[in-house]
Amino acid sequence: MNTATQIPLLSHRRRRLLTNLFHVFVLVVLVVFILLPIYWMVTTSLKTTADTFAIPPKLLFRPTLAHYQVLAQEGVVLKSLVNSLVVATATTLLAVLLGTPAAYVFARFDFRGKSDLWFWVISNRFITPIVMALPFFLIARDLKLLDTRLSLILIYLTFNLPLVIWLSIDQFRVIPREIDEAGLVDGATLWQTFYKISLPLALPGVTVAAILSFIFSWNEFLYAFVLTRSEARTAPVEAANFMTAVGTRWGPMMATGTLIVLPVVVFAAIVSRNLIRGLTLGAVK
Amino acid sequence: MRMAAPAIIALLAIGVYPLLKALNMSMRLYQITKPYLGTPFVGFENYDKVIRDPLFWQALERTAYFFILTIPVQLVLGIGIALLLDRVRWRRLAGTVRVLLVLPIAVTPTVIGLVGRLIFNRDFGFVNYLLSLIGLGPVAWLGDPGTAMFTIALTDIWQWTPFFALVMLSGLSAIPPEVLEAAQLESGRGWQIFRYVEFPYLRPGITAVLILRTADILKLFDMVFVLTRGGPGVSTELVSLYVQRVGFRVFDMGMASAQAILLLILSIVLARIYIRVFYQELEA
Numbered sequence: 242m243n244t245a246t247q248i249p250l251l252s253h254r255r256r257r258l259l260t261n262l263f264h265v266f267v268l269v270v271l272v273v274f275i276l277l278p279i280y281w282m283v284t285t286s287l288k289t290t291a292d293t294f295a296i297p298p299k300l301l302f303r304p305t306l307a308h309y310q311v312l313a314q315e316g317v318v319l320k321s322l323v324n325s326l327v328v329a330t331a332t333t334l335l336a337v338l339l340g341t342p343a344a345y346v347f348a349r350f351d352f353r354g355k356s357d358l359w360f361w362v363i364s365n366r367f368i369t370p371i372v373m374a375l376p377f378f379l380i381a382r383d384l385k386l387l388d389t390r391l392s393l394i395l396i397y398l399t400f401n402l403p404l405v406i407w408l409s410i411d412q413f414r415v416i417p418r419e420i421d422e423a424g425l426v427d428g429a430t431l432w433q434t435f436y437k438i439s440l441p442l443a444l445p446g447v448t449v450a451a452i453l454s455f456i457f458s459w460n461e462f463l464y465a466f467v468l469t470r471s472e473a474r475t476a477p478v479e480a481a482n483f484m485t486a487v488g489t490r491w492g493p494m495m496a497t498g499t500l501i502v503l504p505v506v507v508f509a510a511i512v513s514r515n516l517i518r519g520l521t522l523g524a525v526k
Numbered sequence: 527m528r529m530a531a532p533a534i535i536a537l538l539a540i541g542v543y544p545l546l547k548a549l550n551m552s553m554r555l556y557q558i559t560k561p562y563l564g565t566p567f568v569g570f571e572n573y574d575k576v577i578r579d580p581l582f583w584q585a586l587e588r589t590a591y592f593f594i595l596t597i598p599v600q601l602v603l604g605i606g607i608a609l610l611l612d613r614v615r616w617r618r619l620a621g622t623v624r625v626l627l628v629l630p631i632a633v634t635p636t637v638i639g640l641v642g643r644l645i646f647n648r649d650f651g652f653v654n655y656l657l658s659l660i661g662l663g664p665v666a667w668l669g670d671p672g673t674a675m676f677t678i679a680l681t682d683i684w685q686w687t688p689f690f691a692l693v694m695l696s697g698l699s700a701i702p703p704e705v706l707e708a709a710q711l712e713s714g715r716g717w718q719i720f721r722y723v724e725f726p727y728l729r730p731g732i733t734a735v736l737i738l739r740t741a742d743i744l745k746l747f748d749m750v751f752v753l754t755r756g757g758p759g760v761s762t763e764l765v766s767l768y769v770q771r772v773g774f775r776v777f778d779m780g781m782a783s784a785q786a787i788l789l790l791i792l793s794i795v796l797a798r799i800y801i802r803v804f805y806q807e808l809e810a
Contacts, residue, residue, distance in 0.1 A: 275684075281645055352527060360797070366738075524734045
């Protein structure tokens with residue numbers, strides 16, 4: 242009697258164990274699939290050119306920093322990384338500076354045309370950059386802003402400002418109005434309540450918006466490709482440039498790729514829980 | 527009110543003025559390489575030419591084909607991965623995978639294109655090496671018009687399936703545990719639970735990713751440009767690449783602007799739908 246009830250129980254448990262092992266196996270395969278291209282890039286940047294072309298591919302090799310030294314000597318890639326850093330930082334700061342007060346107004350007040358304005362802020366997420374790239378090119382040419390970092394800093398606001406406004410509105414909304422009102426009653430101006438009370442409370446959300454806006458600016462290619470030549474060229478454009486030369490220099494190219502991706506990986510890890518919210522404009526939390 | 531002014535002025539200057547300029551350019555003869563022609567107003571002539579331009583329609587067709595190659599795969603894989611992450615008993619593993627899934631989405635598309643060039647290389651690429659282990663290949667992943675489209679689709683699948691998975695996962699985590707438990711007691715069949723309990727919670731996320739990815743595919747430029755430059759021939763020249771070529775290599779700004787404005791109309795329609803679905807309170 243006892244054994245009869247125990248046998249199905251055991252097999253049930255064993256089946257659950259097998260299912261779980263199968264799940265784990267599939268997830269491990271998934272992890273390998275996600276990491277392999279990135280792993281391949283990093284290891285290629287550390288391989289000698291001979292090892293890069295080896296067949297079968299060398300899994301164990303003696304790493305070398307030679308390609309990074311080449312980049313340091315040539316200087317163009319480093320310069321482009323500095324350009325990317327300056328552009329992405331400046332446009333992010335500007336977006337936060339302009340965007341957070343606007344978001345505060347959106348969150349706190351109703352006014353005519355608000356929903357139109359709102360729609361327009363959102364539609365920027367959907368606009369194809371090539372639509373903007375054509376007029377931007379002519380405008381920048383007329384203003385003698387071609388190949389300057391300033392042009393990119395301003396143009397990147399087209400996607401950073403809506404992003405910052407959007408994510409900050411959510412943040413300001415969850416702050417109880419009473420807190421603001423208490424400040425206003427105490428005689429603070431609206432600016433002061435915003436700056437001293439609401440903004441510090443919204444800071445975690447604003448930081449997320451800033452990091453996302455940095456990542457998107459850092460990764461941007463089309464505008465930088467169309468609007469810069471040599472002086473203000475950003476790192477992604479410089480990296481793509483490796484292929485126009487006769488024969489591809491795989492080592493330095495992968496070293497450049499690694500340097501570009503490094504900060505992105507760090508930032509993405511920090512905001513991993515919020516990336517989806519940023520990409521879907523809050524439709525998916 | 528005044529606090530919002532700087533942002534609104536900035537958006538007018540960088541967001542609206544260029545669009546008006548594009549609209550204006552789209553109604554002019556505007557060939558940068560032939561300044562002696564001037565930029566005379568030609569009305570809707572450019573639009574007329576664009577609509578009858580078979581190359582433009584072919585670029586749109588290729589873009590639609592790319593959509594068909596990528597989105598269904600990403601959706602099915604994404605749902606599968608989300609269900610798996612939701613069910614696996616090792617919660618720590620699920621947490622790690624969740625963080626790792628963010629990587630492909632965040633990695634610079636240009637760099638993804640470069641890495642694609644490396645691992646899809648015909649002679650020493652890793653993908654062909656794997657195929658050779660099972661006696662296949664070598665495949666000219668990027669050199670053949672027929673396969674190049676699959677290669678950019680595969681690359682896109684690598685990058686964006688995690689986005690689908692994470693969106694689906696957040697849908698699943700919204701299901702109240704007691705609802706799921708009750709369903710498990712009652713039916714216990716995996717498929718039925720998915721169909722009648724879990725799927726309804728996934729539906730908003732599915733709508734969101736479908737609209738967003740449609741807009742993203744209309745935008746897609748960098749990864750494809752670096753990986754194939756639209757080639758071989760024009761076999762992977764998606765619509766954004768085509769407009770870029772007309773504008774910045776043929777330097778016909780009038781034509782390119784007309785094409786871009788048509789794309790803009792498409793994206794505004796998408797934005798409208800998105801708002802209608804997700805932010806009803808704004809429609810009032």
